[in-house]
Amino acid sequence: DWNSESFIDTTIQDLKTKLGNDKVILGLSGGVDSSVAAVLLHKAIGANLHCIFVDNGLLRKNEFEQVLDSYQHMGLNVRGINARELFVGQLTGVKDPEKKRKIIGKAFIEVFDQAAHEVQDVKWLGQGTIYPDVIESLSVNGPSATIKSHHNVGGLPDFMKLKVVEPLNTLFKDEVRRVGKALGLDPALLGRHPFPGPGLAIRIIGEITPERIAILQEADAIYINILKSTGWYDKVWQAGAIFLPVQSVGVMGDERTYEHVICLRAVGSMDGMTADWSHIPYEILGKISNEIINNVKGINRVVYDISSKPPATIEWE
Numbered sequence: 001d002w003n004s005e006s007f008i009d010t011t012i013q014d015l016k017t018k019l020g021n022d023k024v025i026l027g028l029s030g031g032v033d034s035s036v037a038a039v040l041l042h043k044a045i046g047a048n049l050h051c052i053f054v055d056n057g058l059l060r061k062n063e064f065e066q067v068l069d070s071y072q073h074m075g076l077n078v079r080g081i082n083a084r085e086l087f088v089g090q091l092t093g094v095k096d097p098e099k100k101r102k103i104i105g106k107a108f109i110e111v112f113d114q115a116a117h118e119v120q121d122v123k124w125l126g127q128g129t130i131y132p133d134v135i136e137s138l139s140v141n142g143p144s145a146t147i148k149s150h151h152n153v154g155g156l157p158d159f160m161k162l163k164v165v166e167p168l169n170t171l172f173k174d175e176v177r178r179v180g181k182a183l184g185l186d187p188a189l190l191g192r193h194p195f196p197g198p199g200l201a202i203r204i205i206g207e208i209t210p211e212r213i214a215i216l217q218e219a220d221a222i223y224i225n226i227l228k229s230t231g232w233y234d235k236v237w238q239a240g241a242i243f244l245p246v247q248s249v250g251v252m253g254d255e256r257t258y259e260h261v262i263c264l265r266a267v268g269s270m271d272g273m274t275a276d277w278s279h280i281p282y283e284i285l286g287k288i289s290n291e292i293i294n295n296v297k298g299i300n301r302v303v304y305d306i307s308s309k310p311p312a313t314i315e316w317e
């Protein structure tokens with residue numbers, strides 16, 4: 001029978017033996033897996049673990065500052081890198097979802113590789129890979145295949161030539177959460193909804209602009225805060241707002257408006273493979289709609305997505 005305390009003890013001992021006095025770099029995403037992996041490595045090797053947390057400008061409102069702050073409170077040796085302009089600049093004029101993903105993946109690798117070079121004599125790349133990721137990466141379209149496709153010209157970036165240490169690669173998600181809880185991680189961090197790597201870039205349908213990012217961050221923050229205050233955040237598996245590039249007519253006072261639409265998405269799921277749209281009560285949806293329309297300039301209409309997966313996906317892009 002699996003026990004998180006004994007997993008933690010054994011893993012820390014094994015990491016100490018394996019890593020000795022070596023340095024490790026690890027990219028934090030703000031998610032559960034990379035955070036738990038970092039805390040385990042930190043307990044084993046302390047300041048020899050060098051964490052890197054990149055702000056790609058496509059995170060939720062205030063998320064970079066809040067998450068960086070909580071990493072620092074955990075005692076992690078973490079460097080926050082503001083790469084907003086690089087990511088958002090490279091996305092200018094790009095509408096195709098797969099192109100967005102490729103650009104973001106490539107920009108991340110560039111930023112991470114540069115940061116990795118600044119850690120002298122680093123020997124290892126730490127990763128929060130969990131067991132289902134190991135299985136997935138065995139398929140042709142796994143993450144490593146994608147990363148390699150970006151680098152078929154100049155060869156692999158240097159950090160990808162490092163030895164890899166993955167303390168969670170035998171665990172399932174619920175086990176990672178139990179380990180995180182036993183390690184004393186913030187329950188708010190452990191209970192966070194999944195959030196896609198490309199972030200808000202794939203929740204702004206079509207073209208991305210700094211104005212659209214700001215509008216979506218505001219609307220999404222109102223939505224998520226109301227889900228939290230009504231107890232719905234923990235009842236749904238994933239939720240987020242989506243910016244639709246269509247404009248529709250509205251009226252405000254005596255003025256006719258012609259502005260954009262925010263779509264609310266919330267689903268119940270076990271693993272993201274299939275999902276049902278969540279039956280959030282009408283009163284709560286009404287309150288979210290009012291607050292968004294009254295407070296977010298540029299939005300005059302809010303809709304709710306009542307599609308399940310399949311045939312719809314969770315994200316719109």
Ligand code: XMP
Nearest residue numbers: 101194195196197198238272309313314315
């Ligand atoms: P879909 O939209 O395929 O999403 O139903 C299933 C789950 O995967 C997340 N997702 C991504 N995560 N990079 C990620 O790291 C991506 O490009 C990506 N696309 C979708 C999505 O948020 C949901 O949890």
